[in-house]
Amino acid sequence: MYGIQRHNVAADYYYSNSNVGRHVKIEKLVREPGVGTRVNNRVDIYQRGRAYCHAGFFCIAMVAFLPASVQAQTTDRPTSLPPVQIDAPKNRPAQKRAPATATAAAKRRTARSNQPPKPAAQTAAVVDTGNGPNNNNSGPPLQQAPSLGKTGTKLEDLPVSVQIIPREVLTEQGTTTLRDAVTNASGINTGGQDSLGYFDHFLIRGLNAQVYTDGFSDGDQLGGLTHTLNGVRRIEILEGPGSALFGSGPPGGTINIVHYDPSPVFHWGSSLQAGSFGTVINSNYVTGPTTIDGLNYRIDTTFSRADGFRDLASRDYEVRPEFTWHVQDHTLTFALDARHIEQTPDSYGLIYLNGSPITGVSTSAKYSTPFSFADQDYIRPTLTDKWDVTDFLTINNRFSYTHRDIDVMRNNDSMSSTGTHIVGDTLVGRQLRSQDDSDGSLDYQFEPVWKFGTGSVQHTLLTGFEYQHQVLDTQRRTADLPNIANIFAPTPPELSPASLNFQCDAKHSCDNDHLVADYYGFYATDQMDLTDKWKLRVGLRQDFYHEVLDPLITVPGRFTNTGVPLIAGVPESRNDSPVSWNVGTLYKIYPGISPYVGVSKSYLSNFNSENTFNGIGAPESALQYEAGVKFSMFHDKVVLDTSAFNISRDNVATLFSNSLGQESVAFDSQLINGVEASLDAAITEQWHLLANATAMEAVVTNAPQALTTVGNHPQGVPAYMANLWSTYKFSIGGVPGFQVGAGVNYRDKTYSDTTNVNSVPAFVIGNAMIGWDNANWGVALNVKNITNERYFVAANGAGGFVGEGLGAFVTVRYHE
Known part of the structure; x- marks a missing residue:
């Protein structure tokens, strides 16, 4: 308990310093007549930070007193295993033979309940932040089965490009x-449309990507959030269109963040990272059994603060409890993800001059408003039920609800002759946008998975229905x-928003605006083993979109x-019924x-917080052709994946500056x-080596x-x-x-928009x-960045977003 107490003190230190000078309490923003008056009642950051801290550690303290956890220890030190009592076998009277279905169900229950936990000594040997027994898909790369595939198929049998990033690499x-x-x-990089530095935005194969967490979408594609690795076991990346499985989604691909499962063996751990730019990050976890048979828990917390490179300060408070209950033929899982995130936008970065970021100034030069901020409150409960009905049928019921409140004040992200531009040595036409968004997204998935044979062909058939309901309220004004x-x-020159x-x-x-969308999807994917060597995968999905834009x-x-014209009180609606599909084979x-x-x-x-300014556009479509070869040598110790792809993309929403200097679509x-x-x-x-390259x-x-713009390159x-x-270990x-x-990272130049007038240069960092x-x-x-290279993470519309300079970070971890 000494380690936990010590890190509580560290957490208190974070919160005692959580009042950031960049935040200004805004009592009122003046609008033009007819727009109305808004009052921001913002909760004091210090009190909110301590509330998150107390909530997280209250959960940890509660489960720490669970008797089942206490029984896993002695008064001196943890033992390898809790005591086990074995009764001698007894003679039983003869009974009638149970039906075959009942016998199979009993075998499944027995196998699940009798699965022995790994010894504590083996648990301690796991280095990836001490997360205990690795029951979350380990082994050689091609033998792993990504959960985003939904059929339990190993990578070696999937005729698509899927990559898994394990926690061990991220810890290193x-x-x-x-x-x-x-x-x-x-094939993946940070950047693209609206990559302003205060939330994650990725391109895969040059196309937008969608982030999922344990199989559930983040919601609004362009108004996302920054993702930490709180309780994260691995990251799965599906390259290319995934609509046949996930419904409406960008053609670049899918990033799925997978968390650790609760463990039946009690253990806990903590880590503390501190370093450059005032960075302090504390992460903790505790997991184990409860007094209820088959019910296990896990709680992960992360508390971080940073003054930030270029004074882009940030705060992040996260707590994520999860419970898994194995009862009869059901595995029930409940998780609650709660976060409060504070970040500093830097829309202008280093502004463009003569087609590239300005030179002759230091990397600390600032053109963005000094009191810019981007605050988010995020909460997501999820409930899933995996029901092993028979040996050939498993039914998954999955439910998620996500709510996000976004409060942002940032500069406009464009340069134009009629908007923000340079006259002589003066930057004119600067603007500041105030933004308040509220996003609520419900997602229900019903997925029976069938395993059967037709002759010599073995099938794993995923069938499913999904319903999504999204309500998004947006309010923006500009000064x-x-x-x-x-x-x-x-x-x-600006010092506060009051003036x-x-x-x-x-x-x-x-x-x-008030935006409401309903999405219905019916889908099926069949993974077929035609022979031991020949695999075939076919997927089909019918979606129905109903979207309403109601300007207030x-x-x-x-x-x-x-x-x-878009007029207040006159809603605009759109209905679409696209059919997505995929076919792939591997030999x-x-x-x-x-x-x-x-x-x-x-x-x-094309229905999100940014692309509806000019109404609801038709859905974007994409068609991908892909061919590759998967090589595995020396008993899977060396794995090489290669692929070539051709992707055509139509009706792509692209931001540009109109004749008035405004951002339009x-x-x-x-x-x-x-x-x-x-x-x-x-x-x-x-000696271990990871490498990748994309052209x-x-x-x-x-x-x-x-x-x-025809013939030009897309943004980012x-x-x-x-x-x-x-x-190398020694x-x-x-x-x-x-x-x-x-290691080294290389990326070629990228453009700020499809006009290709402005760009950021290529870079290499070590x-x-x-x-x-x-x-x-x-x-x-x-x-990081050992040569202190001046480089740019993203080519934004108004300037290059500057990457961090030379930084050193020390991490101390303990787990048992």
Whole structure:
């Protein structure tokens, strides 16, 4: 208990310093007549932070007193296993033979209940932050079965490109966010539309991607959140369209974050990371059995603060309790994910001058409003029931509800001759947007999974129905800002929002909308073993979209793309019924060599918080052709995945600056051709290597509203990417557990929009680590951007978002 008490003190330190000077309490924002007056009653950050802290540690304290957990320990130190009492067998009277179905059910219950927990000594040997028995899909890479496949099919049998990033790699790299983790997969980068630095936005194969958590979507695609690795076991990435499984979704692919399951063996752990830019991150977990037979729990917490590179301060408070109950033929799981996130937007970054980010200034130069903020409150309860009906039928019932409140004040993200632009050495036309969004999303999934044979062909058939209901309320207003007199010595003049006039007219972007959507989907995917070597996968999904945009105010100059004005009290609705599908096949021509081909069709609803300013557009569609080869050598110690792809994309919502300098939405078509490869090699018992590379060409093929952009490159898509990470384990003086690691990340130049006028340059950054682990303790030093390279994470509309400079971070872990 000493370790937990010590980290409680550390957590109190975080909260005692959680009042960030950048936040200003806004009592009132002035609008134009007819817009109304808004009063922000913002809860004091200090009190809210302590509330999250107390709630999280109250949960931990409660489960710590559970008798079943106490029984797993002695008064001196934890034992290897709790005491076991075995009764001698007794003679029983003869009974009638039970029906076959009842016997099978009893066998399944017995097998599940009699599954022995791993010894504590074996538990302690797990290094990935001490998360205990690894019952969450481990083993050689190609033998793992990603949960996003939904059929339990191993990677070696899937005729698609799926990559899994394990927690062990993320721990080695000192990674604490999804944004830093995705470099371990090929074809994926941060950036694209609305990548403003205060939430995650990713491109896979040059196309938008959707983030899921344990199989449930984050909700609004463009108004997302930043993801930490609180309680995360692994990250799964499906490349290419996934609508046949997930319904409305972007064609780039799907990122699925998978959490640890509760364990039947009591153990706990804590970690503390501290380093550059005032960074302090505390993560804790506790898991074990309860006094109820078959009911296990796990609680994960993360509390972090950072002053931030370029003074982009942040705070993050998260708690996630989860309970799993094995009762008869059912496995019931309940989880609650609660977060409070505070971040600092930096829309302008380093502004563009002559087509690239301004030079001659330091990386700390600021053009964004100093009191910008982006606060989010997020809560998601999920309830799932896995029912093993028979040996050939499993029924999954899954329910999720997500609610997010988003309060943002940020600068506009565009540069144009009539909007924000440079005159001489002066930056003029700056604006500040105030935004309040409320997003509520319900998701219900009913999925029977059948296992059967037709002749010699074995089937795993997923059938399903999904219903999603989303309610999104958005309020935006814009204020003009004073000019920055000297762009080479920038000092934003505005000191507080009290003196600003937030307006709503043709020159000041705004809205007050009520958006409601209902999505119904019926789907089936059949994974077939035609022979031991030949695999076939076929999927089909029929979706029904019903979307309603209800403007609550009339915004001057706001029209649909067909020229119809959007008027308050006159809702606009749209209905669509797209059919998505995929077909793929894989053949193992030799042991360790498996070529595959596939084609998939997907649809994405253009209904979100950003793309409805000009009304509801038709769904985006995409068609992908993919061919690849999966190589496995030396008993899966060396795995190489290669693929080539061709993706055509139509009706793509693209932001551009209109003649008034406002951000508007146009629709175009795009084509992407590319190749990629990823390598996972255990060269020796001590030396491990991860590498990936991607080459692609993405172009705009049709743009009726912006004809001059045809032939140009889409926003944020690099032509080349490559990443390398290697570690080596060794002993010193007979003491094992030492490890060193190093890696590099390369990304080619990217453009800020489809005009290709502005871009950010290519970069190469290096990272290194040294660490030591034993059965319970771990300590590591991670150095990032070791050459202090000046680079840009994303090409935003108004400037380049600057990547962090040289930084060093020390992490100390303990678990038992």
